[in-house]
Amino acid sequence: MEPKKTVLIVEDEKNIVDIVCFNLQREGYATLEAYDGEDGLEKAQRSKPDLILLDVMLPKMNGFDVCRALRESRNNVPVVILTAREEETDKVLGLEIGADDYITKPFSMRELIARVGANIRRLGMASPLAASAADGAMTVAGDLAVNTDSHQVFRSGEVIELTQREYELLTFLASHPNKVYARIDLMEQVWNYGYVGDDARTVDVTVRRLREKIETDPANPRYILTRRGAGYYFAT
Ligand code: CA
Numbered sequence: 001m002e003p004k005k006t007v008l009i010v011e012d013e014k015n016i017v018d019i020v021c022f023n024l025q026r027e028g029y030a031t032l033e034a035y036d037g038e039d040g041l042e043k044a045q046r047s048k049p050d051l052i053l054l055d056v057m058l059p060k061m062n063g064f065d066v067c068r069a070l071r072e073s074r075n076n077v078p079v080v081i082l083t084a085r086e087e088e089t090d091k092v093l094g095l096e097i098g099a100d101d102y103i104t105k106p107f108s109m110r111e112l113i114a115r116v117g118a119n120i121r122r123l124g125m126a127s128p129l130a131a132s133a134a135d136g137a138m139t140v141a142g143d144l145a146v147n148t149d150s151h152q153v154f155r156s157g158e159v160i161e162l163t164q165r166e167y168e169l170l171t172f173l174a175s176h177p178n179k180v181y182a183r184i185d186l187m188e189q190v191w192n193y194g195y196v197g198d199d200a201r202t203v204d205v206t207v208r209r210l211r212e213k214i215e216t217d218p219a220n221p222r223y224i225l226t227r228r229g230a231g232y233y234f235a236t
Contacts, residue, residue: 004030005120008049010040012058023109037061041069051120055082056090064097071098076163078119095205100165141236166210173234182231
């Protein structure tokens, strides 16, 4: 039997933590709890959870600072931000500092479970590049190389630190070179669920972050290109 996946919940509202833990455990997850940002960061680094549900407004250290600190220490654990409804800026800021996804409060348990599953599950999935490469090893375009066994991306031989979602977006686009994908298609294929309306902004932010990491000149990208009005594609 596969070991249980562990979800760390960083949230100062005890009633939310209780109901989330109860539902996650019922779905077969192990859970860890933290009630302030400092403890959340400490548990994230010490206990190595498979995913973090991270509230924004927290005592001692807010969720954004926790996420930023994780990414700065090269911890690429999937992070799902819990935001209050209507706070659009929270969503975008969360993604810009390296969160993988967000869910707005109040959320249904069904939605939460789906989100957790979508963000954890893909860690264990074979990359599309692995299936197309003869030996699953290095796939190169220009100075960019991907090792689908180790999930590492290199530019000119240097390792580039990507979050799980950035890695998945890159490998998905790169495994279908020169094919243009609309944002809504990328939400389905890479984020694993359909989104509508303003949530497509998630794709734009992730593309921008990815460009900042893999492109020599992010303002004039050579790998991840925009086809205006249509979507994004990986150029060879
Ligand atoms: Ca809170």
